[in-house]
Amino acid sequence: MEKKTAKNIRESLTSDCSQCFGLCCTALNIVASSDFSMNKPAGTPCMNLRSDYSCQIHSQLREKGFKGCTVFDCLGAGQVVSQVTFNGQSWRENPNIRKRMFQVFPIMEQIHEMIAYVAEVLSYDITDDLADKLRKKLKELQKLTKLDADYLLSLDLVMYRFSINELLTEASDFVRRNSIEKMQSLRNFNEYNHARADWMGKKLKGKDLRATDFRGAYLIAADMRNTDLRAVNFIGADLRDVNFSGADLSTSMFLTQMQINSAKGDVKTILPSHIHRPSHWIH
Ligand code: SF4
Incomplete structure (x- = not known):
């Protein structure tokens, strides 16, 4: 698989709500918080979900206290469950499938997330051995998306996550190591490791943080304005309210749309090609 093909796969993982039966608005539970102005148990439709599965407050979600809905992104899992797993049958028309459809949705979300990470890393310069292993994983994951609901539920x-995480870490370490060498940095590789660090609210404006490992780090409300974040590993990092205005995230690794939707930024923030600039960054 060429790097360009892998990049295309990564970029294709976007939600198409017109092909989904409002699964994120129904299958998932909602807990009242600063992100949601109400509670909703899993498996019940949100009171704002219309009969055609569109949202009646779509243009005012933030103003009405539903910021969390503007952050959520299923990476295209919703339309695959609706149109592939359940062949276009909706839970409204066929209540018999309701329970299984809602159970399959979070499983498909996880599969799509793994596909996104694996495809992304296959678009980087990595060793042939690693690329071979990752290509095999990608094929396995793509096959899973076509299986029936019972198989998916079992x-x-x-197990998949564990083996894939090991490969992703190895690949991202390889990319970061190469970046550090090119920078001719005086710091050694381990000094770039801030995995699971608690840097909440930290002032990092204008810093050169290239090639840092921020796996699973808590960066909530950190000031990363105008920071250089190329080749940074952001997998699983909590980026809520991080200010990325003017930052360079062009080659940051494993950034998801949800992470970016939960952060702040502006028209000057440089994003990877698979990430869209959130509308609330501009207006
Ligand atoms: S407010 Fe709208 S987008 Fe949010 S869960 Fe309800 S219907 Fe879905």
Whole structure:
């Protein structure tokens, strides 16, 4: 697989709500918080969901206290469950499938997330050995998306996650190591490791943070204005309210649309090609 093909796969993982039966607005539970102005148990439709599965407050979600809905992104899992797994049958027309459809949705979300990470890393310069292993994983994951609901419900996703995480870490370490060498940095590789660090609210404006490992880090409300974040590993990092205005995230690794939607930024923030600039960054 060429790097360009892998990049295309990564970029294609976007939600198409017109092909989904409002699964994120129904299957998932909502807990009242600063992100949601109400509670809703899993498996019940949100009171704002219309009969055609569109949202009646779509243009005012933030103003009405539903900021969380503007952050959520299923990476295209919703339309695959609706149109592939359940062949275009909706839970409204066929209540018999309701329970299984809602159970399959979070499983498909996780599969799509793994596909996104694997495809992304296959678009980087990595070793042939790693690329071979990752290509095999990508094929396995793509096959899973076509399986029936019963098979999907029986999957041991922990096993998949574990083996894929090891490969992703190896690949991102390889990319970061190369970046550090090119920078001719005086710091050694381990000094770039801030995995799971608690840097909430930290003032990092204008810093050169290239090639940092921020795996699972808590960066909530950190000031990263005008920072250089190329080749940074952001997998699983909590980026809520991080200010990325003017920052360079062009080659940051494993950034998701949800992470970016939960952060702040502006027209000058440089984003990877698979990430769209959130509308609330501009207006
Ligand atoms: S407010 Fe709208 S987008 Fe949010 S869960 Fe309800 S219907 Fe879905």
